[in-house]
Amino acid sequence: MPDRFAERLLEWYDQHGRHDLPWHHNRNAYRVWVSEIMLQQTQVTTVIPYFNAFMERFPDVHALAEAPEDDVLSHWSGLGYYARARNLQKAAKTVVADYAGDFPADQQQLESLTGIGRSTAAAIIAQAFGKRAAILDGNVKRVLARYHAVAGWPGQTSVLKTLWERAEQHTPHERVRDYTQAIMDLGAMVCTRTRPNCDTCPLKADCAAYTRGETTFYPGSKPKKAKPEKVTWMVILEDAQGRILLERRPPSGIWGGLWSLPELDPAFGADELQDACEQKLGLSCETPELISGFRHTFSHYHLHIQPARLLVRGAGAIGDNDNQRWLHRDEALSLGLPAPIRTLLTDAEQVALL
Incomplete structure (x- = not known):
C-alpha cells in the first residue's frame, strides 16, 4: 500500500496551514536560518515580533556578522537561551569569511556552522533551496511518535534514531518546502502536546496512537529530576x-x-x-x-x-x-x-x- 502520509498532510496544509509567516516573505537561507534558531524552544507568536525587529536591524548575514555583540544580544533579550544569539553571530561571520556571504546548500557544510544541527540544516535546505531534506524539530517528533506509536523519550538515542528513520521515510521528493512547513504546523496547531485535536487531523485514520486511544502516551516524557x-x-x-x-x-x-x-x-x-x-x-x-x-x-x-x-x-x-x-x-x-x-x-x- 503506498504511503499517503505526505499527500494527506499537504492536502491539509493547502487549506489550513500557515502560509504568511514573516520568514515566508523574501525567503532566503539567511531569513530561514534566523527564524529556525529563534523558533527553537519558542512559539511562533512570540518569535514574530523579535524576527521582524531583528531583520530590520540585521537585514542580511553581513550586517549580523559586522554588528557589535551587545547589539545582537540586545535584540535577542527576552527570547532566552542566549547562546543561540552568540552562535548565530559566530556562524554569520563564518558564512561571510568562508562562503562570501552565501549559505551553502549542503547538509554537512551547514552542520559545520556553529549552532546548526541536523534538523536546522535540513530546514534551511528544504525551505530556502527547495531540496529534499528531512527535518525533526519538537513538533515533528511529536507527530511521528504518535503516528507510529514510538515509545520512549525522544532524547534517548534509540528513540531519536527511530524517529529520524520515520522522518526520512515520509519526506516527499516534491513540494518539500510546503511539506516541512506542513508537518511543523500540524504539530503546533493540531497534534499539540496536550489535548491534541485528533478530529481535525488528516492523519488520524492511520495514526497508531489515535487508534489505540493513547495519544497522551506519546512521545514519552523526559525523566524528571528535582530542580535545585x-x-x-x-x-x-x-x-x-x-x-x-x-x-x-x-x-x-x-x-x-x-x-x-x-x-x-x-x-x-x-x-x-x-x-x-x-x-x-x-x-x-x-x-x-x-x-x-x-x-x-x-x-x-x-x-x-x-x-x-x-x-x-x-x-x-x-x-x-x-x-x-x-x-x-x-x-x-x-x-x-x-x-x-x-x-x-x-x-x-x-x-x-x-
Missing part, C-alpha cells in the same frame, strides 16, 4: 549622577555575555550588604533599600533573586571597563540584558527609585 534552588543578591548600585553599575557576565554559562547587575553571596544578611559591596567592589554605600524578591526558572535550576538598591558615596573605585559600566537607566536598557533584569529595571514600582 539557588539564591543570590542582585544590587542596584546608583552613583551621585543617577547611573547604575552593570557587569558583563562570563561568555559561557547562564546569561553568557549579557550585562547584568552585580551579584553578592546570599550568605550576607541585609545589614551586611554595605560591607559586602566594599569588600567585593570597593564601593562605599548608604544603607540598602530592599526590593521585592522574585524567582526565575532556568532549564536546570530555580534562582531566587533578592534585589537591593544602594546609593554609592563619592566617586567609587570602579571606572568603566570592558566588563563594568556606569550607565543611566535608558542607556542600560539599550544593552543586551537578561529578561528578569530588564523587568527589574523597568518595573513601574522601581522607576522612581532609579
